[in-house]
Amino acid sequence: MRTYTREIDVESPTDVLVIGSGPSGLAAAVAAAREGMTVRLVEQYGYLGGNLTGALVGPCMTSFSLDGKTQLIRGIFDEFVRTMESLGGAVHPSHTVGGSPFAGFMTYGHEAVTPFDPEVAKRVALEMALDAGVELMLHSMMVDSVVENGRVAGAVVAHKGGMSFLPATVTVDASGDGDVAARARAEFRYGRESDGTVQPMTLFFRVRDVDDEAVAAYQAEHPEERFPFESLVEKAHRDGTYSLPRRGVQLFKTLEPGVWRVNTTRVTGVDGTDVHDLTRAEVEARRQVLDLLDFFRAELPGMGSSRLLDTAATIGVRETRRIVGTYEITLDDLVQARAFEDVVTVAGYPVDIHSPTSKDGPFDDDIPTTANVYEIPYGALVPAEVDGLLVAGRCISGTHEALAAIRVMPPAFALGQAAGTAAAQAARGGIAPRDVDVRALQERLLEAGAYLGERLARDRSML
Ligand SMILES: Cc1cc2nc3c(=O)[nH]c(=O)nc-3n(C[C@H](O)[C@H](O)[C@H](O)COP(=O)(O)OP(=O)(O)OC[C@H]3O[C@@H](n4cnc5c(N)ncnc54)[C@H](O)[C@@H]3O)c2cc1C
Incomplete structure (x- = not known):
């Protein structure tokens, strides 16, 4: 363990520690807590939601297949949207197809987006986390990871009272930037292959x-x-x-x-x-x-x-570190709809690159169209070398082009739910996240309302 020259508090250990409360971290914390784990959720701001709330990003881009026919992102995302809708703070994506007042400029061609009120999102995020029994630690910035024998044993946060060590059996890095993984010396990639540049930032x-x-x-x-x-x-x-x-x-x-x-x-x-x-x-x-x-x-x-x-309270950051996982998703995977035995999320949002350099942005015209439905494997959430850690949301393992499709908020929710459920299984079983039984993970996700695609449904029915 790294030695600090000044004293820091040590908080009680939890089964699961989630860093960052954006769509992926919120879903990870709620999913792990609903699995019966003790869960601590750390957030640098005074409210939950990440870009969903603090960066005023919206609407949620499509949670449907590219053809707008099948809702792919369900589970905690759908529950979140339906709760917001019941409070008058959202329109469910099934109602935002052509002809609705939210078509046209709302979508510029994409169907099934989710318009929502950021204040209602703050309320629902908080209520869902508290109802699930998540322990919140707001106004706390994760500044270091503690690694013991190649395993992340928790994280150090800085706050008004000083610094605290938060020990945990499994940590989920949902910081968007892969902060926990990077501090744990996990390998990461940055920028597009040609020149290492990343997508631009935007203040909403x-x-x-x-x-x-x-x-x-x-x-x-x-x-x-x-x-x-x-x-x-x-x-x-x-x-x-x-x-x-x-x-x-x-x-x-x-x-x-x-x-x-x-x-x-x-x-x-x-x-x-x-x-x-x-x-x-x-x-x-x-x-x-x-x-x-x-x-x-x-x-x-x-x-x-x-x-x-x-x-917005903060500028929006589209792209930084992509943590190298046991599998790295490529654009070809999304175009070919590659089948993954360890699929944990299916999505249909196409590649959306705001050019890092071109004055002609926002979209590169030479990107092939992604499949109607594509799969994201569990391996993209498991850092290649470091143990005790999962990544979720914007910092998962993929190329610059692939991440430009799966970075949007609905897949981030689904990836977070998968990471939180897997973290619970690893913590409960006393095993490394990389050794989680993927079939059991998929079963739990399906039981919790997630959708993992028709291919998996067919394969399961043949077992
Ligand atoms: C300008 C812009 C426009 C976009 N437009 C859309 C859109 O229209 N629709 C759509 O669906 N998606 C859109 N996206 C994409 C989407 O917002 C993000 O990719 C998505 O929010 C990623 O979710 P996340 O949970 O990985 O990270 P985030 O939403 O970024 O959440 C990360 C959270 O972690 C916290 N955090 C980070 N580091 C630390 C730390 N060290 N310690 C403590 N807390 C920390 C942050 O405060 C934040 O709350 C846009 C993104 C940007 C930047």
Whole structure:
């Protein structure tokens, strides 16, 4: 164990420790606690949800197959959405297909997204975690991992009272950035293969007092536009009045009339694991918000009287470390719909790369289309060498291109549920996560409402 020169508190041990409370960490903690484990969930902010709440990211992209016909992400994600819906704080993805008020700009071609209210998400996340018996440790930043004989034995957090060691039988790294794994010296990859660059950061903000009908009318008159207000942005580019490297204004209608989320600021060349880059990115993105507001009011139909409602508490980081697992998912796996014996999640969201360098973003045109339904194996959650640890969400094992598809929030929920359930099985059995009986894990996930695809269902029926 690493020796600290100053005293730190040692908290009581738990079966499972989850670092980060975004979609993946929340689902991991709830799943492990429902398996009867003692679970501690650590979060640096004062609320749960990660990008879902703090970064104002939304809607949840599709949880359905690419053709919009089958709901793939179920389990804890579906429960979360249905609870939000019952409180008037979400629209279930099955209701956001063509013709709904949330089609069009809401989806730019993708069906079955989930619009939701971030404050309702905060409430439901908290209630689900507390109801499951999860012990929360908010306002705590994980700063180190403790490794004993190649096994993560817990993590060290920093908080207002100093520092604490949180011992655990199994730790789930749901930090998005793979912080626990990296501190445990697990191997990771960073950036795309060609030049090591990562996707840009974006600070979400919301505008109010938008004339929804005027925006909808503009959209109806311009069915050829792939990005909202594309031709107006193009003109502004030519006139030199719009400097952001984007083809349009990425806008998402919310549940509140006149209120839209804006996913348009863009800061490239910054590393989300470097505090100086994060600082620079926040400063730059907050300046961009002001420029965009001026542009909206001056140029965009329906936006003449729009005002800033809020900016996210933190800039959104799309990509940092990808922890090398016992299996690394590739784009080819998603395109070919490769079958994995250890499938723990199925998803259908296509590759969505916001170019790290191109001024023409947000989408690279030369990426092949992913399969209608593709599988994600358990091996992508198991670090190749370090034991006692699972990764979930944005930092799982995959290439830059593959991660650009599976990084969105619905798969993050499903991966978290899988990691939390596996962590419980490992802790209960006194075994390493890599030795978990995958068939038993799949059975538990299915019993808990997850969906693992038709292929697995067929294979099981033949057993
Ligand atoms: C700009 C942007 C736009 C996006 N748009 C969409 C979209 O429209 N729809 C969609 O579905 N997905 C979208 N995504 C993707 C999605 O938001 C993320 O990939 C997803 O939230 C990943 O979930 P996660 O649980 O892995 O991580 P996160 O949601 O990032 O959660 C990680 C959590 O861990 C906490 N944490 C991190 N490090 C530490 C630490 N050391 N100690 C303590 N706590 C820590 C963080 O505070 C956070 O709460 C977008 C992402 C970005 C950045």
